[in-house]
Amino acid sequence: MSESSATRPFAPFEWMLSLRYLRARRKEGFISVIASISFLGIMLGVATLIIVMAVMNGFRKELLEKILGMNGHLLVQPLESPLTDWKELATRLSGVQGVRLAAPMVDGQALISSPFHSTGVGVRGMRAADIDKQASISANLKQGTLDGFDEGQGIIIGKRLADALSVRAGDNATLVAPRGAVTPMGTTPRIKTYRIAAVYEIGMSEYDSNFVFMPLAESQAYFNRSGDVTAIEIYIDSPDRYREFRTLLTKAAERPIFITDWTQRNATFFNALQVERNVMALILSLIVLVAVMNIISGLFMLVKDKGRDIAILRTMGATQGAIMRVFLITGASIGVVGTALGFLVGVVVCANIESLRQFVSWLTAREVFAPELYFLSRLPAEIDAGETTAVIVIALAMSLAATLYPSWRAARLDPVEALRYE
Structure with missing residues (x-):
């Protein structure tokens, strides 16, 4: 038969033979085992890559939202002189187009205690109006309210801190600051009891267990501030435009200030997260590569x-x-079906990742995802369409490339040599 009269490419008999070779008979069982291992390897490799990338994306998104929900996108600190003009400065900074909130605050450290427990906390003094505009706090109050917060001497604490102290809204807690009143005998610690006005829970253990909010005026008195504040937190509509806002805020301040943006304040954390994500993707890609090598060896044997x-x-x-x-x-x-099933497995697992975590925790009687270590109270997963498409395309390309050389060797086989000793 001449090439011109040959059947068209991918004719039915070619598909029939190909599928027949995938269903090995008894004497070809070893080849079938290799094909099955290759299939499982590609499926698990693609699924694992999709799951890990989604979890890492979920980590970054959740942490970014919670960190930037609690902390401003830019932090304005004083230069040359304290921020005694914080009211006027906050008004000027709020007037910059795109600035959602300019919140003056007082930062300090203290020891909080109850009759049952004590621990160190970060104390942040803020106005009730500013806390109300901070959705991460005001929208996540589990107990109590912000009513009368500025006028009273109440504090707001996180849910994990409240559980650790065995207190709730309406109970009392004592704050101890190392720098209190100055006496002839030296500086004495400041000890004061406050009523717990509200309890919040944002879902990030770092903040739910370590932050206490008190009225701005009360924090100035408690930490011996002479009418000034520590800094002004700036929240903007577009966090990615922080470079542009640095210039705008510097002009609007009309006084020497030092500005730190959110990328500088959290650079080490997010860089470490990105490095871990890239390394995990590289390591897990080796699973797909090993499966592809199995396809090559299996085809050579076939x-x-x-x-x-x-x-x-x-x-x-x-x-x-x-x-x-x-x-x-x-x-x-093998590559196409394995990749398709791997994609489906990955999507299903990502959609039910938190339920699976709870099931594994129940099955092993251990905390699989400890919030104290991983900062978040639940396991997040955010599938990125571009990354998932890249994983699928790379897996398919590697699988197809693995078949080329063995197939070419099969096509080059000399019929005379193959039948010489038959």
Whole structure:
């Protein structure tokens, strides 16, 4: 049969032979085992890559939202003189277009205690109006309210801190600051009891267990501030435009200030997260690579085992292209089906990641995702369409590339040599 009269590419008989070779008989069981391992390797590799990338994306998104929900996108601190003009400065900074909130605050450290427990906390003095505009706090109050916060001497604490102290809204807690009143005997600690006005829970253990909010005026008195504040937190509509706002805020301040943006304040944390994400992707890609190597070895063994069949097909008129396509379809089927199932498994697991975490925790009677270590109270997963598409395309490309050389070797097999000793 001449090349011109040959059957069209990917004819039904080519598909029939390819699928037949995937269903090994008894004597070809070892080849079938290799094909199954290759299939499982690609499926698990693709699924694991999708799951890990989604979890890492979820980590970054959740942490970014919570960190920037609690802390401003830019922090304005004084230069040359204290921020005694904080009211006027906050008004000027709020007037910059795109600034959502300019919140003056007093930062300090203290020891909080109850009759049951004590621990160190960060104390932040803020106005009730500013806390109300901070959705991460005001929208997540579990107990109590902000009513009368500025006028009273109440404090707001996180849910984990309240649980650790065994207190709730309406109970009392004592704050101890190392720098209190100055006496002839030296500086004495300041000890004061406050009523717990409200309890919040934002879902990030770092903040739910370590931050206390008190009225701005009360914090100035408690930390011996002479009518000034520590800094002004700036919240903007577009966090990614922080460079542009640095210039605008500096002009609007009309006094020497020092500005720190959110990327500088959290650079080490997010850089470490990005490095971990890239390394995990690289390591898990090796699973797919090992599976691809199995496809190559399996096809080579299949070609060697089917040498007689290939020779007979060639003498019956099958072209080299037809033989190559038969083995190409055989190897590619493993990669395509494995990648497709891996994608489905990855998506299903990502959609139910928190339920699976709870099930594994219940099954092993251990905390699989400790909030104290990972900052978040739940396991997040955010599938990125671009990254998932890249994983699928790379897995398919590697699978198809792995079939080319064995298929070419099968097509180049000499029928005379293959049948010489038959």
